Amino acid sequence: MYFPPDRMHFLNSLNSAVLRIRIDFRITTPHALTLPSTMKIAVNTRFLLYENLEGYGHFLREMVSRLAKGHPEHQFIFIFDRPFHQEFISSANITAVVAGPPARHPLLWKWWYDVRVPALLKKYKADVFLSCDGFCSLATNLPQCLVVHDLAFLHHPTFIKKSHLLFYKRYTPKFLRKAASLVTVSQFSKKDLIDAYKIDADKIDVVYNAAREIFKPLHWQTQQTTRDEFTQGKNYFIYAGSIHPRKNLTALLKAFSIFKKRQKSDWKLVIAGRAAWHSKAFMESLASYKYRDDLVVTGYVDEATLSKLVGSAYALVYPSLFEGFGMPVLEAMQAGVPAITSVNSPMQEIAGNAALYADPASYHDIAEKMMLLYKDETLHAQLVEKGLNTAQAYNWDKSAQLLWQSIEKAAG
Numbered sequence: 001m002y003f004p005p006d007r008m009h010f011l012n013s014l015n016s017a018v019l020r021i022r023i024d025f026r027i028t029t030p031h032a033l034t035l036p037s038t039m040k041i042a043v044n045t046r047f048l049l050y051e052n053l054e055g056y057g058h059f060l061r062e063m064v065s066r067l068a069k070g071h072p073e074h075q076f077i078f079i080f081d082r083p084f085h086q087e088f089i090s091s092a093n094i095t096a097v098v099a100g101p102p103a104r105h106p107l108l109w110k111w112w113y114d115v116r117v118p119a120l121l122k123k124y125k126a127d128v129f130l131s132c133d134g135f136c137s138l139a140t141n142l143p144q145c146l147v148v149h150d151l152a153f154l155h156h157p158t159f160i161k162k163s164h165l166l167f168y169k170r171y172t173p174k175f176l177r178k179a180a181s182l183v184t185v186s187q188f189s190k191k192d193l194i195d196a197y198k199i200d201a202d203k204i205d206v207v208y209n210a211a212r213e214i215f216k217p218l219h220w221q222t223q224q225t226t227r228d229e230f231t232q233g234k235n236y237f238i239y240a241g242s243i244h245p246r247k248n249l250t251a252l253l254k255a256f257s258i259f260k261k262r263q264k265s266d267w268k269l270v271i272a273g274r275a276a277w278h279s280k281a282f283m284e285s286l287a288s289y290k291y292r293d294d295l296v297v298t299g300y301v302d303e304a305t306l307s308k309l310v311g312s313a314y315a316l317v318y319p320s321l322f323e324g325f326g327m328p329v330l331e332a333m334q335a336g337v338p339a340i341t342s343v344n345s346p347m348q349e350i351a352g353n354a355a356l357y358a359d360p361a362s363y364h365d366i367a368e369k370m371m372l373l374y375k376d377e378t379l380h381a382q383l384v385e386k387g388l389n390t391a392q393a394y395n396w397d398k399s400a401q402l403l404w405q406s407i408e409k410a411a412g
Contacts (some may be wrong), residue, residue: 001166033367040074040127041077042076042124042142043077045064045096046133055129061235062212067400067407068091068094069091072091072093077096080098081098081099081291099116117129128146131145134374136179137371145179145409146176146179150189150194153370155322172197182205186208186350188324188346206402207406208394210396210399212307212331214303215307217311217336234271235258236296237268237316237370238310238313239271239273240310241320243273243276249365251362252366258371266294269295269317271296272306310328311335313332315332315339316341318339320345322342328357332387333351333387334388334391338355338387339351340356343357351390354387356369
Protein backbone atom coordinates (compact mmCIF):
# COMPACT_ATOMS: atom_id res chain seq x y z
CA MET A 1 0.00 0.00 0.00
CA TYR A 2 1.25 3.47 -0.96
CA PHE A 3 1.35 6.29 1.60
CA PRO A 4 2.06 9.92 0.68
CA PRO A 5 5.34 11.28 2.10
CA ASP A 6 3.62 13.45 4.72
CA ARG A 7 1.53 10.52 5.97
CA MET A 8 4.57 8.24 5.97
CA HIS A 9 6.37 10.77 8.15
CA PHE A 10 3.42 10.82 10.52
CA LEU A 11 3.33 7.01 10.77
CA ASN A 12 7.07 6.86 11.43
CA SER A 13 6.70 9.47 14.15
CA LEU A 14 3.80 7.53 15.67
CA ASN A 15 5.78 4.26 15.67
CA SER A 16 8.70 6.02 17.35
CA ALA A 17 6.40 7.45 20.01
CA VAL A 18 4.82 4.05 20.68
CA LEU A 19 8.28 2.51 20.95
CA ARG A 20 9.34 5.19 23.45
CA ILE A 21 6.20 4.59 25.50
CA ARG A 22 6.89 0.87 25.54
CA ILE A 23 10.50 1.44 26.59
CA ASP A 24 9.49 3.95 29.27
CA PHE A 25 6.83 1.59 30.59
CA ARG A 26 9.25 -1.33 30.67
CA ILE A 27 11.75 0.73 32.64
CA THR A 28 9.36 2.35 35.10
CA THR A 29 6.81 -0.36 35.78
CA PRO A 30 7.19 -1.70 39.34
CA HIS A 31 7.19 -5.29 38.11
CA ALA A 32 10.49 -4.70 36.32
CA LEU A 33 12.19 -3.37 39.45
CA THR A 34 10.94 -5.79 42.11
CA LEU A 35 11.30 -9.53 42.44
CA PRO A 36 8.25 -11.80 42.58
CA SER A 37 6.74 -12.19 46.05
CA THR A 38 7.44 -15.90 45.74
CA MET A 39 10.23 -17.46 43.72
CA LYS A 40 11.25 -20.96 42.78
CA ILE A 41 14.99 -21.32 43.31
CA ALA A 42 16.53 -24.42 41.77
CA VAL A 43 19.77 -25.53 43.43
CA ASN A 44 22.50 -27.83 42.18
CA THR A 45 22.96 -30.13 45.18
CA ARG A 46 25.09 -32.89 43.68
CA PHE A 47 27.86 -32.27 46.24
CA LEU A 48 25.57 -33.02 49.20
CA LEU A 49 27.03 -36.47 49.73
CA TYR A 50 26.09 -37.95 53.08
CA GLU A 51 29.12 -38.84 55.25
CA ASN A 52 31.42 -37.69 52.46
CA LEU A 53 31.16 -33.91 52.60
CA GLU A 54 34.22 -31.87 51.78
CA GLY A 55 34.85 -28.24 50.77
CA TYR A 56 32.06 -27.66 48.23
CA GLY A 57 29.69 -29.89 50.18
CA HIS A 58 30.19 -28.11 53.51
CA PHE A 59 29.61 -24.71 51.90
CA LEU A 60 26.52 -25.97 50.09
CA ARG A 61 24.98 -27.62 53.16
CA GLU A 62 25.46 -24.59 55.38
CA MET A 63 24.15 -22.18 52.75
CA VAL A 64 21.08 -23.94 51.39
CA SER A 65 19.73 -25.03 54.76
CA ARG A 66 19.83 -21.41 55.94
CA LEU A 67 18.42 -20.04 52.69
CA ALA A 68 15.43 -22.39 52.76
CA LYS A 69 14.67 -21.80 56.45
CA GLY A 70 15.25 -18.07 56.20
CA HIS A 71 12.96 -17.61 53.18
CA PRO A 72 9.90 -19.83 53.80
CA GLU A 73 7.87 -17.80 51.30
CA HIS A 74 9.99 -19.17 48.45
CA GLN A 75 10.24 -22.69 47.06
CA PHE A 76 13.57 -24.49 46.66
CA ILE A 77 14.11 -27.34 44.22
CA PHE A 78 17.17 -29.39 45.18
CA ILE A 79 18.56 -31.23 42.16
CA PHE A 80 20.64 -34.29 43.09
CA ASP A 81 22.47 -36.53 40.64
CA ARG A 82 22.14 -39.65 42.86
CA PRO A 83 20.04 -40.87 45.80
CA PHE A 84 20.22 -38.41 48.68
CA HIS A 85 19.93 -38.48 52.46
CA GLN A 86 16.83 -36.98 54.07
CA GLU A 87 19.08 -35.01 56.44
CA PHE A 88 19.56 -32.48 53.65
CA ILE A 89 15.82 -31.82 53.27
CA SER A 90 15.67 -29.55 56.30
CA SER A 91 12.46 -27.55 55.72
CA ALA A 92 9.01 -27.92 54.22
CA ASN A 93 9.65 -25.57 51.28
CA ILE A 94 12.26 -27.91 49.75
CA THR A 95 11.40 -30.25 46.89
CA ALA A 96 14.10 -32.83 46.15
CA VAL A 97 14.51 -34.47 42.75
CA VAL A 98 17.08 -36.94 41.45
CA ALA A 99 18.39 -36.43 37.94
CA GLY A 100 20.73 -39.27 37.06
CA PRO A 101 23.06 -40.60 36.02
CA PRO A 102 25.63 -39.37 38.56
CA ALA A 103 27.77 -36.65 36.97
CA ARG A 104 31.21 -38.08 37.67
CA HIS A 105 33.29 -37.22 34.61
CA PRO A 106 33.31 -34.54 31.85
CA LEU A 107 30.96 -36.27 29.43
CA LEU A 108 28.36 -36.74 32.13
CA TRP A 109 28.97 -33.22 33.44
CA LYS A 110 28.05 -31.89 30.00
CA TRP A 111 24.98 -34.12 29.79
CA TRP A 112 23.82 -33.33 33.32
CA TYR A 113 24.15 -29.54 33.15
CA ASP A 114 23.01 -29.01 29.58
CA VAL A 115 20.31 -31.70 29.22
CA ARG A 116 19.03 -32.95 32.57
CA VAL A 117 19.13 -29.67 34.48
CA PRO A 118 17.42 -27.47 31.83
CA ALA A 119 14.59 -29.99 31.55
CA LEU A 120 13.99 -29.82 35.30
CA LEU A 121 14.25 -26.04 35.38
CA LYS A 122 11.49 -25.93 32.79
CA LYS A 123 9.40 -28.63 34.47
CA TYR A 124 9.40 -26.91 37.85
CA LYS A 125 9.14 -23.40 36.35
CA ALA A 126 12.17 -22.17 38.25
CA ASP A 127 12.96 -18.47 38.43
CA VAL A 128 16.69 -18.78 39.10
CA PHE A 129 19.34 -21.51 39.28
CA LEU A 130 22.02 -21.60 42.00
CA SER A 131 25.13 -23.68 41.37
CA CYS A 132 27.93 -23.79 43.96
CA ASP A 133 30.51 -26.00 42.24
CA GLY A 134 31.86 -23.71 39.52
CA PHE A 135 29.69 -25.21 36.74
CA CYS A 136 26.45 -23.86 35.32
CA SER A 137 24.16 -24.72 32.42
CA LEU A 138 24.92 -23.33 28.99
CA ALA A 139 21.62 -24.62 27.59
CA THR A 140 19.11 -22.47 29.47
CA ASN A 141 18.26 -18.79 29.46
CA LEU A 142 17.19 -18.90 33.10
CA PRO A 143 19.20 -16.50 35.30
CA GLN A 144 21.98 -18.31 37.15
CA CYS A 145 23.99 -17.50 40.27
CA LEU A 146 27.34 -19.28 40.06
CA VAL A 147 29.76 -19.88 42.95
CA VAL A 148 33.40 -20.35 41.92
CA HIS A 149 35.59 -21.30 44.87
CA ASP A 150 38.99 -21.06 43.18
CA LEU A 151 40.94 -21.40 39.94
CA ALA A 152 43.37 -24.06 41.15
CA PHE A 153 43.36 -25.76 37.75
CA LEU A 154 45.05 -22.72 36.18
CA HIS A 155 47.82 -22.55 38.77
CA HIS A 156 48.51 -26.25 39.29
CA PRO A 157 47.32 -28.06 36.15
CA THR A 158 49.47 -31.15 36.79
CA PHE A 159 47.43 -31.95 39.90
CA ILE A 160 44.23 -32.49 37.89
CA LYS A 161 43.18 -35.31 35.59
CA LYS A 162 43.85 -34.35 32.00
CA SER A 163 40.22 -34.86 30.93
CA HIS A 164 39.03 -32.66 33.79
CA LEU A 165 41.62 -30.01 33.02
CA LEU A 166 40.54 -29.79 29.39
CA PHE A 167 36.92 -29.40 30.48
CA TYR A 168 37.79 -26.65 32.99
CA LYS A 169 39.89 -24.72 30.51
CA ARG A 170 37.31 -24.92 27.76
CA TYR A 171 34.14 -24.24 29.72
CA THR A 172 35.06 -22.09 32.73
CA PRO A 173 35.18 -18.85 30.70
CA LYS A 174 31.82 -19.77 29.17
CA PHE A 175 30.32 -20.41 32.60
CA LEU A 176 31.60 -17.08 33.88
CA ARG A 177 30.05 -15.23 30.95
CA LYS A 178 26.77 -17.14 31.16
CA ALA A 179 26.13 -16.55 34.87
CA ALA A 180 24.04 -13.52 35.78
CA SER A 181 25.91 -13.15 39.07
CA LEU A 182 29.16 -14.61 40.37
CA VAL A 183 30.19 -15.47 43.91
CA THR A 184 33.58 -16.44 45.28
CA VAL A 185 34.87 -17.10 48.78
CA SER A 186 37.73 -14.60 49.26
CA GLN A 187 39.12 -11.36 47.91
CA PHE A 188 42.11 -13.46 46.81
CA SER A 189 39.88 -15.56 44.55
CA LYS A 190 37.98 -12.52 43.30
CA LYS A 191 41.22 -10.92 42.16
CA ASP A 192 42.23 -14.19 40.54
CA LEU A 193 38.99 -14.29 38.54
CA ILE A 194 39.42 -10.70 37.42
CA ASP A 195 43.06 -11.17 36.43
CA ALA A 196 42.52 -14.47 34.61
CA TYR A 197 39.25 -13.74 32.80
CA LYS A 198 38.84 -9.94 32.86
CA ILE A 199 35.54 -10.21 34.74
CA ASP A 200 33.86 -6.98 35.78
CA ALA A 201 34.51 -6.62 39.52
CA ASP A 202 30.89 -5.54 40.11
CA LYS A 203 29.68 -8.90 38.86
CA ILE A 204 31.59 -10.80 41.58
CA ASP A 205 30.41 -10.91 45.20
CA VAL A 206 32.64 -12.23 47.99
CA VAL A 207 30.85 -14.58 50.38
CA TYR A 208 33.23 -15.98 52.96
CA ASN A 209 33.04 -19.46 54.38
CA ALA A 210 32.75 -19.92 58.13
CA ALA A 211 33.72 -22.66 60.55
CA ARG A 212 31.33 -25.47 61.34
CA GLU A 213 29.75 -25.05 64.76
CA ILE A 214 31.02 -28.42 65.95
CA PHE A 215 34.56 -27.01 66.04
CA LYS A 216 35.00 -25.43 69.46
CA PRO A 217 37.45 -25.46 72.40
CA LEU A 218 37.44 -28.79 74.22
CA HIS A 219 37.73 -29.62 77.89
CA TRP A 220 41.19 -30.91 78.82
CA GLN A 221 39.75 -34.32 79.71
CA THR A 222 38.27 -34.68 76.21
CA GLN A 223 41.61 -33.67 74.75
CA GLN A 224 43.46 -36.26 76.80
CA THR A 225 40.96 -38.98 75.92
CA THR A 226 41.43 -38.14 72.22
CA ARG A 227 45.22 -38.27 72.56
CA ASP A 228 44.97 -41.59 74.37
CA GLU A 229 42.87 -42.99 71.55
CA PHE A 230 44.88 -41.77 68.58
CA THR A 231 48.44 -40.87 69.62
CA GLN A 232 49.23 -43.00 72.68
CA GLY A 233 48.61 -39.99 74.89
CA LYS A 234 51.23 -37.84 73.14
CA ASN A 235 50.88 -34.25 71.91
CA TYR A 236 50.61 -33.85 68.17
CA PHE A 237 50.44 -31.59 65.15
CA ILE A 238 47.53 -32.21 62.80
CA TYR A 239 46.77 -31.77 59.11
CA ALA A 240 43.04 -31.91 58.31
CA GLY A 241 41.89 -32.24 54.71
CA SER A 242 42.06 -34.50 51.69
CA ILE A 243 45.31 -36.19 50.70
CA HIS A 244 46.15 -34.64 47.35
CA PRO A 245 49.35 -33.26 45.75
CA ARG A 246 48.06 -29.69 46.00
CA LYS A 247 47.91 -30.05 49.78
CA ASN A 248 51.73 -30.31 49.88
CA LEU A 249 51.90 -33.19 52.33
CA THR A 250 55.29 -34.42 51.14
CA ALA A 251 56.74 -31.10 52.31
CA LEU A 252 54.88 -31.53 55.60
CA LEU A 253 56.49 -34.94 56.16
CA LYS A 254 59.95 -33.50 55.43
CA ALA A 255 59.27 -30.65 57.85
CA PHE A 256 58.14 -33.11 60.53
CA SER A 257 61.35 -35.09 60.01
CA ILE A 258 63.41 -31.98 60.72
CA PHE A 259 61.29 -31.25 63.77
CA LYS A 260 61.80 -34.78 65.14
CA LYS A 261 65.53 -34.78 64.44
CA ARG A 262 66.21 -31.43 66.08
CA GLN A 263 63.81 -31.53 68.99
CA LYS A 264 64.18 -35.21 69.97
CA SER A 265 60.48 -35.04 70.83
CA ASP A 266 57.96 -37.87 71.23
CA TRP A 267 55.27 -35.76 69.53
CA LYS A 268 53.20 -37.20 66.70
CA LEU A 269 51.84 -35.95 63.38
CA VAL A 270 48.21 -36.80 62.55
CA ILE A 271 46.95 -36.66 58.96
CA ALA A 272 43.15 -36.75 58.95
CA GLY A 273 41.39 -36.98 55.59
CA ARG A 274 40.52 -39.22 52.70
CA ALA A 275 43.00 -40.25 50.02
CA ALA A 276 41.89 -38.26 46.96
CA TRP A 277 42.97 -38.50 43.32
CA HIS A 278 46.72 -38.78 42.68
CA SER A 279 47.49 -39.80 46.27
CA LYS A 280 48.68 -43.37 45.62
CA ALA A 281 52.39 -42.50 45.42
CA PHE A 282 52.20 -40.52 48.64
CA MET A 283 50.40 -43.28 50.50
CA GLU A 284 52.93 -45.86 49.30
CA SER A 285 55.82 -43.67 50.42
CA LEU A 286 54.58 -43.74 54.01
CA ALA A 287 55.76 -47.33 54.45
CA SER A 288 59.40 -46.23 54.22
CA TYR A 289 59.01 -42.94 56.10
CA LYS A 290 61.67 -42.72 58.81
CA TYR A 291 59.26 -41.54 61.49
CA ARG A 292 56.38 -43.80 60.46
CA ASP A 293 55.80 -44.85 64.07
CA ASP A 294 55.11 -41.22 64.95
CA LEU A 295 52.73 -40.70 62.04
CA VAL A 296 48.99 -41.37 62.38
CA VAL A 297 46.94 -41.51 59.17
CA THR A 298 43.25 -41.78 60.05
CA GLY A 299 41.62 -41.76 56.62
CA TYR A 300 38.24 -40.09 56.30
CA VAL A 301 36.60 -39.49 59.70
CA ASP A 302 33.17 -38.15 60.57
CA GLU A 303 32.67 -34.57 61.75
CA ALA A 304 32.43 -35.45 65.43
CA THR A 305 35.73 -37.34 65.36
CA LEU A 306 37.45 -34.69 63.25
CA SER A 307 36.38 -31.91 65.59
CA LYS A 308 37.89 -33.84 68.52
CA LEU A 309 41.10 -34.52 66.63
CA VAL A 310 41.52 -30.87 65.66
CA GLY A 311 40.43 -29.53 69.05
CA SER A 312 42.91 -31.78 70.88
CA ALA A 313 45.93 -30.92 68.71
CA TYR A 314 48.75 -28.62 69.75
CA ALA A 315 48.60 -26.93 66.35
CA LEU A 316 47.26 -27.37 62.82
CA VAL A 317 49.80 -27.41 59.99
CA TYR A 318 48.15 -26.62 56.66
CA PRO A 319 50.86 -25.93 54.03
CA SER A 320 48.60 -26.08 50.96
CA LEU A 321 50.02 -24.80 47.68
CA PHE A 322 46.72 -23.26 46.61
CA GLU A 323 43.27 -22.66 48.12
CA GLY A 324 40.27 -20.46 47.56
CA PHE A 325 39.66 -20.06 51.28
CA GLY A 326 41.25 -22.72 53.53
CA MET A 327 38.43 -23.70 55.88
CA PRO A 328 40.54 -26.04 58.11
CA VAL A 329 42.57 -23.02 59.27
CA LEU A 330 39.45 -21.16 60.41
CA GLU A 331 38.00 -24.25 62.05
CA ALA A 332 41.21 -24.83 64.00
CA MET A 333 41.19 -21.23 65.24
CA GLN A 334 37.55 -21.53 66.29
CA ALA A 335 38.55 -24.66 68.25
CA GLY A 336 41.28 -22.74 70.07
CA VAL A 337 44.11 -24.38 68.12
CA PRO A 338 46.87 -22.27 66.49
CA ALA A 339 47.53 -22.71 62.79
CA ILE A 340 50.64 -22.75 60.66
CA THR A 341 49.71 -22.17 57.05
CA SER A 342 50.89 -20.77 53.72
CA VAL A 343 52.10 -17.22 53.20
CA ASN A 344 50.67 -15.13 50.33
CA SER A 345 47.45 -17.13 50.27
CA PRO A 346 43.77 -16.58 51.08
CA MET A 347 44.52 -18.17 54.45
CA GLN A 348 46.55 -15.06 55.28
CA GLU A 349 43.59 -12.92 54.25
CA ILE A 350 41.30 -14.94 56.52
CA ALA A 351 43.50 -15.41 59.59
CA GLY A 352 45.40 -12.11 59.63
CA ASN A 353 47.77 -11.94 62.59
CA ALA A 354 46.14 -14.95 64.28
CA ALA A 355 48.32 -17.57 62.54
CA LEU A 356 51.93 -18.32 61.64
CA TYR A 357 52.89 -18.33 57.98
CA ALA A 358 55.51 -20.35 56.12
CA ASP A 359 56.63 -20.59 52.51
CA PRO A 360 54.86 -23.75 51.29
CA ALA A 361 57.71 -24.35 48.81
CA SER A 362 60.21 -24.59 51.70
CA TYR A 363 59.86 -27.51 54.07
CA HIS A 364 62.68 -25.96 56.11
CA ASP A 365 60.51 -22.89 56.69
CA ILE A 366 57.54 -25.07 57.66
CA ALA A 367 59.77 -26.93 60.13
CA GLU A 368 61.05 -23.66 61.59
CA LYS A 369 57.51 -22.52 62.31
CA MET A 370 56.66 -25.88 63.91
CA MET A 371 59.72 -25.62 66.16
CA LEU A 372 58.99 -22.00 67.01
CA LEU A 373 55.49 -22.86 68.17
CA TYR A 374 56.75 -25.93 70.02
CA LYS A 375 59.28 -23.91 72.04
CA ASP A 376 57.33 -20.70 72.64
CA GLU A 377 54.31 -21.36 74.86
CA THR A 378 53.62 -17.64 75.19
CA LEU A 379 53.30 -17.35 71.42
CA HIS A 380 51.06 -20.42 71.42
CA ALA A 381 48.72 -18.84 73.99
CA GLN A 382 48.64 -15.54 72.08
CA LEU A 383 47.67 -17.29 68.85
CA VAL A 384 44.94 -19.23 70.62
CA GLU A 385 43.37 -15.98 71.86
CA LYS A 386 43.77 -14.17 68.55
CA GLY A 387 42.38 -17.13 66.65
CA LEU A 388 39.25 -17.35 68.79
CA ASN A 389 38.61 -13.63 68.29
CA THR A 390 39.25 -13.75 64.54
CA ALA A 391 36.99 -16.75 64.00
CA GLN A 392 34.03 -14.82 65.43
CA ALA A 393 34.10 -12.52 62.39
CA TYR A 394 33.03 -15.39 60.10
CA ASN A 395 29.41 -16.43 60.38
CA TRP A 396 27.34 -18.78 58.23
CA ASP A 397 24.17 -16.72 58.81
CA LYS A 398 25.86 -13.58 57.53
CA SER A 399 27.28 -15.49 54.57
CA ALA A 400 23.85 -16.90 53.72
CA GLN A 401 22.42 -13.36 53.65
CA LEU A 402 25.15 -12.27 51.25
CA LEU A 403 24.56 -15.28 49.01
CA TRP A 404 20.83 -14.49 48.98
CA GLN A 405 21.63 -10.96 47.76
CA SER A 406 23.62 -12.49 44.89
CA ILE A 407 20.70 -14.77 44.03
CA GLU A 408 18.43 -11.74 43.96
CA LYS A 409 20.94 -9.93 41.76
CA ALA A 410 20.79 -12.81 39.28
CA ALA A 411 17.00 -13.12 39.42
CA GLY A 412 16.49 -9.38 39.06
